[in-house]
Amino acid sequence: MSKKEIALTPKQIVKELDKYIIGQSSAKKNVAIALRNRWRRMNTKSELKEEIMPNNILMIGSTGVGKTEIARRLAKLADAPFVKVEASKFTEVGYVGRDVESMVRDLVEQAIHMVKVQKKEEVREKAEGIVEEIILDALIPPIKKTPARTGFQSASETNSFENETAPKTDEELNEKTRERFREKIRNGELDDRKIDIDIKAPSNPGIGMIGGGMIDESSMINLQDMLSGMMPKKSKKRKVTIADAKKILLDEEASKLIDFEEVKEEAVQKTENTGIIFIDEIDKIAASSNKQGADVSREGVQRDLLPIVEGSSVTTKHGVVNTDHILFISAGAFHVSKPSDLIPELQGRFPIRVELDNLTESDFLKILLEPKNALTKQYEALFDAEEVTLEFTEEALKQIANIAFEVNAEVENIGARRLHTVMSKLLNDFLYEVPDEIGPNAKLIITDDMVSEKLAGLVKNKDLSRYIL
Numbered sequence: 001m002s003k004k005e006i007a008l009t010p011k012q013i014v015k016e017l018d019k020y021i022i023g024q025s026s027a028k029k030n031v032a033i034a035l036r037n038r039w040r041r042m043n044t045k046s047e048l049k050e051e052i053m054p055n056n057i058l059m060i061g062s063t064g065v066g067k068t069e070i071a072r073r074l075a076k077l078a079d080a081p082f083v084k085v086e087a088s089k090f091t092e093v094g095y096v097g098r099d100v101e102s103m104v105r106d107l108v109e110q111a112i113h114m115v116k117v118q119k120k121e122e123v124r125e126k127a128e129g130i131v132e133e134i135i136l137d138a139l140i141p142p143i144k145k146t147p148a149r150t151g152f153q154s155a156s157e158t159n160s161f162e163n164e165t166a167p168k169t170d171e172e173l174n175e176k177t178r179e180r181f182r183e184k185i186r187n188g189e190l191d192d193r194k195i196d197i198d199i200k201a202p203s204n205p206g207i208g209m210i211g212g213g214m215i216d217e218s219s220m221i222n223l224q225d226m227l228s229g230m231m232p233k234k235s236k237k238r239k240v241t242i243a244d245a246k247k248i249l250l251d252e253e254a255s256k257l258i259d260f261e262e263v264k265e266e267a268v269q270k271t272e273n274t275g276i277i278f279i280d281e282i283d284k285i286a287a288s289s290n291k292q293g294a295d296v297s298r299e300g301v302q303r304d305l306l307p308i309v310e311g312s313s314v315t316t317k318h319g320v321v322n323t324d325h326i327l328f329i330s331a332g333a334f335h336v337s338k339p340s341d342l343i344p345e346l347q348g349r350f351p352i353r354v355e356l357d358n359l360t361e362s363d364f365l366k367i368l369l370e371p372k373n374a375l376t377k378q379y380e381a382l383f384d385a386e387e388v389t390l391e392f393t394e395e396a397l398k399q400i401a402n403i404a405f406e407v408n409a410e411v412e413n414i415g416a417r418r419l420h421t422v423m424s425k426l427l428n429d430f431l432y433e434v435p436d437e438i439g440p441n442a443k444l445i446i447t448d449d450m451v452s453e454k455l456a457g458l459v460k461n462k463d464l465s466r467y468i469l
Helices: 003-007 010-018 025-043 067-078 102-122 124-139 155-162 170-187 217-230 242-257 260-274 294-310 344-348 361-369 375-384 394-410 417-433 448-454
Strands: 057-060 082-086 194-201 234-241 276-280 313-316 319-322 327-332 352-355 389-392 443-446
Touching: 010 025, 010 067, 025 057, 025 067, 025 260, 025 327, 025 352, 067 082, 067 276, 067 327, 082 102, 102 124, 102 242, 102 260, 102 276, 102 313, 102 319, 124 170, 124 194, 124 242, 194 242, 234 242, 260 319, 294 344, 361 375, 361 394, 361 417, 375 389, 375 417, 389 394, 394 417, 394 448, 417 443, 417 448
Parallel strands: 057 327, 057 352, 082 276, 276 327, 389 443
Antiparallel strands: 194 234, 313 319
8 A cells, every 4th residue: 555545544535635626525535434444454453354345436426526536536646556437338248348357457557557657766766877878878889998908118108107187098088088978968968969779669469360259358468468478579770869768768778677577466466455446327237127128238237247346356467356355436427227226236336325416606616716727727827838827807707607507507417527618618719819919928817798708698509519528
């Protein structure tokens, strides 16, 4: 478990989530408890450690109220591998779709990436030294040292050795030149100079069908990896700037320094103990009471998901992963169906049910003002890149929140995503005019009158298909 996660109590987790998500205190409280319970299980001295199962969560709420964002921010907070999947992508055997086990494989790949990044950071300093030597060799190739001479030395040779400031041999002159260039490389003075470097490109054999039939995803991955390992790695020469060479070679050399077997072992443990899988649109696979046609297929998807959520062993190319302690968070709007339409076994695997509230007009205003990544701050950053200052008056923000709320009520409730539609409609003309007509050092102040003018008719017009994201 990460140190960051260990340090956070449930209240602190909620406080961190509050920085990005407005409202939904019940959902935040439940995910905070679920996250802290993982640390509690890992640190318990009880013999029941392996018996303590995570309380999976079912989030019920309209689109755009923060379901996905809560799960994503929670994973980032915990430094945990995270995968979002849509339940409708999975189908039972006989229908076109993805194998349900693929979400666990995707989670392992996320964990592998996270562990590799961590390991590469640990060996970064050593890798930078190796890269420096490679670039230096390309600029100033080293001269092999000649054997030292012994025996009688002439007077002129003796005098030259007394002059310690001058290079004694070609090798020493070469070394002094290399040291000067080493300093220039470190200071970035040569970043624009181009050099030739060798880059190893791994072979990637393409396999489609074997024996006239398609093979399953797991076997395909393993077979491709095996053949890729057997094929000789090709090396190609590229002419790149020293700045680019530093990035390319650093990644390559750092990869050579880390033990990939250790990475795989840590990644599997990280997946099993801290992994989070977010299953979205679970309401789309809820079957109605009249089980005919498509409903049979939906129930089949649920039965395929059941063993993964219950806890089973999944074979991946990095090893066998046990899903017993992976935290599953599912979400759905449940406008047409209801949670009780899910098969009882699957319902039982999501004991914590949280209903997320629809966003009010005041929530929209808070979303525009409070989060660290508020939409207003994002647009201010975009204009700042053109050296243009963007400001919103308080009344303008209230007007934007009011229009977003009304459009959701009149047309279709897409939650906070409606603000993207409204803000885009409001600011697109200005974004188009910068920098041609609105030059650097200009100041744009968005007033309530300007909002009313730009968004006139947006609420009245019932046919808003071109504005809906």
